Amino acid sequence: MSELAVDRDVDRSKMKVSDEVAIQISQMNKWYGTFHVLRDINLTVYRGERIVICGPSGSGKSTLIRCINRLEEHQAGQIIVDGTELTSDLKNIDKIRSEVGMCFQHFNLFPHLTILENCTLAPIWVRKTPKKEAEEVAMHYLQKVKIPEQANKYPGQLSGGQQQRVAIARSLCMKPRIMLFDEPTSALDPEMIKEVLDTMIELAEEGMTMLCVTHEMGFAQAVANRVIFMDQGQIVEQNEPREFFNNPQSDRTKLFLSQILGH
Amino acid sequence: MSDIHAQTAYVRTAMLPQAAPPVRETGAVKWVRENLFSSWLNIILTLASIWFVWTVVSHLFPWFYNSIWRAKSLTECRAIRDATLGPDASAACFAVITDRWKQLLFGFYPSSEYWRPTLSLVLLVVGILPMLFTTLPRKLLWGTLALPFVLFFLLWGGSIWTTVMVAAGFVLGFAAIKILTPIGGAILAAIGAVLIPILFWIYAAGPLAESLHSILPIGLEFVQSKDFGGFMVSTVIGVAGIALSLPLGIVLALGRKSDLFIVNKLSTAFIEIIRGVPLIVWLFTASLLLNYFLPPGTNFDLLLRVIIMVTLFSAAYIAEVVRGGLAALPKGQYEGADSLGLSYWQSMQLIVLPQALKISIPGIVNSFIGLFKDTTLVVFIGILDPIGLTNSIRASTDWNGIYWELYVFIGLMFFIFCFSMGRYSLYLEKKLQREHR
Ligand SMILES: Nc1ncnc2c1ncn2[C@@H]1O[C@H](COP(=O)(O)OP(=O)(O)OP(=O)(O)O)[C@@H](O)[C@H]1O
Ligand SMILES: [Mg+2]
Numbered sequence A: 001m002s003e004l005a006v007d008r009d010v011d012r013s014k015m016k017v018s019d020e021v022a023i024q025i026s027q028m029n030k031w032y033g034t035f036h037v038l039r040d041i042n043l044t045v046y047r048g049e050r051i052v053i054c055g056p057s058g059s060g061k062s063t064l065i066r067c068i069n070r071l072e073e074h075q076a077g078q079i080i081v082d083g084t085e086l087t088s089d090l091k092n093i094d095k096i097r098s099e100v101g102m103c104f105q106h107f108n109l110f111p112h113l114t115i116l117e118n119c120t121l122a123p124i125w126v127r128k129t130p131k132k133e134a135e136e137v138a139m140h141y142l143q144k145v146k147i148p149e150q151a152n153k154y155p156g157q158l159s160g161g162q163q164q165r166v167a168i169a170r171s172l173c174m175k176p177r178i179m180l181f182d183e184p185t186s187a188l189d190p191e192m193i194k195e196v197l198d199t200m201i202e203l204a205e206e207g208m209t210m211l212c213v214t215h216e217m218g219f220a221q222a223v224a225n226r227v228i229f230m231d232q233g234q235i236v237e238q239n240e241p242r243e244f245f246n247n248p249q250s251d252r253t254k255l256f257l258s259q260i261l262g263h
Numbered sequence B: 001m002s003d004i005h006a007q008t009a010y011v012r013t014a015m016l017p018q019a020a021p022p023v024r025e026t027g028a029v030k031w032v033r034e035n036l037f038s039s040w041l042n043i044i045l046t047l048a049s050i051w052f053v054w055t056v057v058s059h060l061f062p063w064f065y066n067s068i069w070r071a072k073s074l075t076e077c078r079a080i081r082d083a084t085l086g087p088d089a090s091a092a093c094f095a096v097i098t099d100r101w102k103q104l105l106f107g108f109y110p111s112s113e114y115w116r117p118t119l120s121l122v123l124l125v126v127g128i129l130p131m132l133f134t135t136l137p138r139k140l141l142w143g144t145l146a147l148p149f150v151l152f153f154l155l156w157g158g159s160i161w162t163t164v165m166v167a168a169g170f171v172l173g174f175a176a177i178k179i180l181t182p183i184g185g186a187i188l189a190a191i192g193a194v195l196i197p198i199l200f201w202i203y204a205a206g207p208l209a210e211s212l213h214s215i216l217p218i219g220l221e222f223v224q225s226k227d228f229g230g231f232m233v234s235t236v237i238g239v240a241g242i243a244l245s246l247p248l249g250i251v252l253a254l255g256r257k258s259d260l261f262i263v264n265k266l267s268t269a270f271i272e273i274i275r276g277v278p279l280i281v282w283l284f285t286a287s288l289l290l291n292y293f294l295p296p297g298t299n300f301d302l303l304l305r306v307i308i309m310v311t312l313f314s315a316a317y318i319a320e321v322v323r324g325g326l327a328a329l330p331k332g333q334y335e336g337a338d339s340l341g342l343s344y345w346q347s348m349q350l351i352v353l354p355q356a357l358k359i360s361i362p363g364i365v366n367s368f369i370g371l372f373k374d375t376t377l378v379v380f381i382g383i384l385d386p387i388g389l390t391n392s393i394r395a396s397t398d399w400n401g402i403y404w405e406l407y408v409f410i411g412l413m414f415f416i417f418c419f420s421m422g423r424y425s426l427y428l429e430k431k432l433q434r435e436h437r
Helices: A061-068 A090-099 A115-125 A131-144 A160-172 A190-205 A217-223 A241-246 A251-261 B002-008 B027-035 B040-065 B074-084 B095-106 B115-132 B138-156 B160-215 B230-257 B261-276 B279-293 B302-328 B331-339 B344-381 B386-395 B404-436
Strands: A021-032 A035-046 A050-054 A076-081 A100-103 A178-182 A209-213 A226-231 A234-239
Touching: A021 A061, A035 A061, A035 A209, A035 A234, A050 A061, A050 A217, A061 A076, A061 A178, A061 A209, A090 A100, A100 A160, A100 B331, A115 A131, A115 A160, A115 B344, A131 A160, A160 A190, A190 A209, A190 A217, A217 A241, A226 A241, A226 A251, A234 A241, A234 A251, A241 A251, B074 B095, B095 B230, B095 B386, B095 B404, B115 B138, B115 B230, B138 B160, B230 B261, B230 B302, B230 B344, B230 B386, B261 B302, B279 B302, B279 B344, B302 B344, B331 B344, B344 B386, B344 B404, B386 B404
Parallel strands: A050 A209, A050 A226, A100 A178, A178 A209
Antiparallel strands: A021 A035, A021 A076, A226 A234
16 A cells, blocks of 8 residues: 555664564464354464564454454464463463553553553553653653653543554553554554554564554565465465565465555 | 636735624623524513513512521411511411421430531541542542541440441451452452451451450440431431442442353342332331341341442442443453453553543432432331421421421422532533543
8 A cells, every 4th residue: 555654774684583483373263153253373473573464354364463462262273472372361361461562553542541651551550660660661662652742641632643652652661572563554644654654663673573464565565574464364375575565376365465556 | 817817816905903793793682682582482482481480489589588587386487477477478487497407407316416427527528528639639548448437436436446346347358358369369359358357247346346345445425326317317328328339339330241150140130120129119128128037136227227228229320320431431441451461450440440430420420419319218217317307396386387498498408418419520520521631
């Protein structure tokens, strides 16, 4: 879609993929009632990978990444995050959730708390960080996403792009080892898309392990080391970005790419 | 072409000064014309309303205006009226209020001890201020926490050790949560927090209080619940009901939204059963039926039973109001909290409830107002609330036959209470609106 959204050189020097496994998904299946939404998903994510997931609407992209921090429950197969298997054990779930950051399409900031409070809430209550230290960390990340001056405002007073950057900062304050993004830019105007993508690129440049559901193909080309195409609840094709875009194998992928890139 | 240009091109040479709008468009004239006389139908309605208001006021005004405040009985009132205004004049006899106001306020509470309920009211008002207005220092909330026990001691009196033991039960319950949660999880802690205090109160509290009292006898004259009456009893039931039903209602609402099957069904059944039966039936249950279920010989205070019933009743309504607030909250808020690793109780306490309660404020206050007025129903089970006292005031030969003045007074008192609650709720809504947008 908007290949123009990424207009700067991306520093790939620190983007190193190690052979340590960050997420291991094997034979994972999920149903909504009788609707088989995810079918036999196998996916291994190594530390430092930047994976972009794309696919037509309703193909199960959101469901897949929401399974990784158990916002959705899977019914068969295995998901292991950072060595911890996701089961109905609440302790494991809370542990994994505090290690895995997530950004949503609609930001999901807490409107009754200030930006700073949004960012310090989880460190203080989940990590038991002293308030002062949590605030310092929060200000550090707000600086990073370039909105420290908004710290004492409420989310409702910020633009969409600013809110999404706060949401990213809020996740980062938990010092996550993995970040999940579910269409972080699709509720935003074009100028704001750029500022959010810039933030995400910076994150990638620092070596964060990232899984992004996005239709920003410019971002995928610039940052991703792997692009995954999903359709009808299955992983149809995956490849490194250049091959994926220039030489797609499956017909479904070709069709999807021709629609989304407007060729 | 050039013609069009000549017409469209335009340059202003002199700027216009600010002018006042035409008289017909401003102030009272405009308002009256637009709001009262804008059409024929409107004119007719306006005139009819004026006539109606005039009729009501012209009948009521003399009654209030001529009211008699100093007399010892209704006959004396009538005599004064006949002497000063003539026998046909309409005049209220508010002397009954001046004569019996103490009884209307305190019922049969011993008059030497009137200072206790009065002090309680003052403490109550001062004590809840830190809760109502968040600008006050948060440390004051500890005082608010101690308030129920102080009030309990002041109102009923007896040995201070009884109150201390009641409070100790709560401390034990709290300690049970703190100690048992890390060991056995939330469910064990909840069971412990309920069972330990109850066992303590039944088996240990009585003897402990007695022995402590024999060592250090401090206390106030004991006043039985049956001597409580008037507005005091309405306030005691109302305030206790409000204070207890809010937390209970919130818990029930969460229970009804819970994924845990048993918790969900129990909360739902409780809410539906309590809501589906009139309060008066529950009050009769409290006053008559409970005696059959309790072991013979136990003397379970009637007022306490009524407070429990009123609390349960109001909690069911509040639960539904809060559930509405919970449902109105976008799913993203729950997910945002979950994705940060907050536990269920943390996300409820920090994210969900603050927002859901904010949405529910009007409904909650509405329930409170309903509860407060419903306390007048206790007259049917023999508690002498203000309505009950009107009967006993009329039973004396002095005031036999007086109705309106008493009811007007009682109505006014209730109105003041309820109206201020409504105003506070508006204040709170506005304040929260300002804060978060
Ligand atoms: N809670 C639910 N209950 C039942 N069906 C659901 C639920 N959530 C999603 N679905 C269905 O599951 C399928 C996959 O949904 P999902 O949100 O994962 O798609 P997606 O790939 O993220 O699509 P989009 O690009 O539109 O966000 C869709 O067909 C959707 O209708
Ligand atoms: Mg989606």
